[in-house]
Amino acid sequence: MKITSAKFVKSAFEEEHWPRGPVPEVAFMGRSNVGKSSLMNSLLRVKGLARTSSTPGRTQSLNYFLVNERFYFVDLPGYGYARVPRDVRDSWGQMVANYLANRNSLVLSIHIVDSRHEPTTLDLQLREWLLVNQKPFLTVATKSDKLSHNELQKNLARTRTILDAVGSGAGGRVVEYSSVTGRGRERIWHAIEEALAASHSPL
Ligand SMILES: Nc1nc2c(ncn2[C@@H]2O[C@H](COP(=O)(O)OP(=O)(O)OP(=O)(O)O)[C@@H](O)[C@H]2O)c(=O)[nH]1
Ligand SMILES: [Mg+2]
Numbered sequence: 001m002k003i004t005s006a007k008f009v010k011s012a013f014e015e016e017h018w019p020r021g022p023v024p025e026v027a028f029m030g031r032s033n034v035g036k037s038s039l040m041n042s043l044l045r046v047k048g049l050a051r052t053s054s055t056p057g058r059t060q061s062l063n064y065f066l067v068n069e070r071f072y073f074v075d076l077p078g079y080g081y082a083r084v085p086r087d088v089r090d091s092w093g094q095m096v097a098n099y100l101a102n103r104n105s106l107v108l109s110i111h112i113v114d115s116r117h118e119p120t121t122l123d124l125q126l127r128e129w130l131l132v133n134q135k136p137f138l139t140v141a142t143k144s145d146k147l148s149h150n151e152l153q154k155n156l157a158r159t160r161t162i163l164d165a166v167g168s169g170a171g172g173r174v175v176e177y178s179s180v181t182g183r184g185r186e187r188i189w190h191a192i193e194e195a196l197a198a199s200h201s202p203l
Contacts, residue, residue: 032078
């Protein structure tokens, strides 16, 4: 996809702040520090649009970016950062569960996992919510540049096995990615374009 514009629109801390209107959205979710913001920046080929941080667990809002005046990228708060207080963790669960259950304009969820590590319990929980809500989703195993070819293939197979044990629904695929090299970029854009086309958006 040719990116003609990408801009930050708002941070939504509550449901009342979710944008109104028919604009379809693609949401990025995964544990703290997994590389959500980097993936968004890398897909859009802009540095620093979605803030990348070395302070995990800070963002507790849904951050909306309007792309090509046509669809939103939504950066969801990361989960699983141990030093986050319990009430913040609980509110993460409520916010994301509510978003997945009620956001009708959500056309694709991109669940990001770390290609180096086994999916966590919270990764499995998120996958379960995606399946229960019948949300189309794609799993992206990022930071693939940190592994050798053989290690990556081995880890991807392990990740697929663990995730498939939860269920695969319409979102069984695991795509490898690197925000450093951009490897996997075309496959992710292809999935996003398909989801936008399937949404029959009037825009
Ligand atoms: N080598 C490598 N590093 C990456 C990649 N993606 C992200 N990183 C690094 O991982 C760290 C976290 O990346 P972010 O994009 O901020 O992660 P995030 O999921 O948005 O983090 P939070 O918003 O804090 O939950 C940063 O230091 C990035 O530079 C990748 O594909 N390869
Ligand atoms: Mg981030």
